[in-house]
Amino acid sequence: MTWTVIDSPVGELRIVARDGALTQIEFSPFRDSDGRPRGDRDDTDPVLVEAVRQLRDYFAGDLKDFDLPLAPTGSAWQQAVWEQLTLIGYGETASYGQIAARLGKSNAASRAVGLANGSNPIPIVIPCHRVIGANGTLTGYAGGLDRKQALLSLEQQETALF
Known part of the structure; x- marks a missing residue:
């Protein structure tokens, strides 16, 4: 390592x-x-x-899609959630319930999505900061809500320019 x-x-x-x-x-x-x-x-x-x-x-606002070899360690469920996170586009957000639905689960799986999201070992590159509450509020982030807000603001500022 x-x-x-x-x-x-x-x-x-x-x-x-x-x-x-x-x-x-x-x-x-x-x-x-x-x-x-x-x-x-x-x-x-x-x-x-x-x-x-x-x-x-x-x-710097010059890269919107990472292209790196990734090997996060986690359960099959975590891996599935993290894969879904990579599909959330730059400057976009998704709710925990939306991620659960994309995985074929009911909204009741939102909490399990949240737990997997919170254990993402490669934040930013696997964009767990793009997952928000169903009502649009910022919810937990392993790096702290201030960092989550900063990352979302960076991306939303960049997408607003185009």
Whole structure:
């Protein structure tokens, strides 16, 4: 496992790769119990270099679709939810209930969608920030609601220009 850290408009991000694929993006403060990440820092790993480039372009408003090899770890249900998140377009939002319906589940599965959404290990690239409450309100975000609002505002500002 290798990692790097970049500054972003939503704070420092630690980007982690393993076996040629992106596995995590973590918001600062990072979750390590001892304060030190596992693996080695490697600012030359090709996956990390490309992830950094694409994230910088995203934050500059020059990239709307990420094209990175992804390997998030999770259950089959989580994987299915995360796949649906990648289908929510830049500047768009979907509710938890809409994601449940896309997975062939009733609105009652909204909570399970929310739990899977909250455990997304690759935020921003797998755009869990684009999922909102049924009434249009911002609801939980592992990175904090301020970051969720900042990401949505960035995307909505960019789409409003065109």
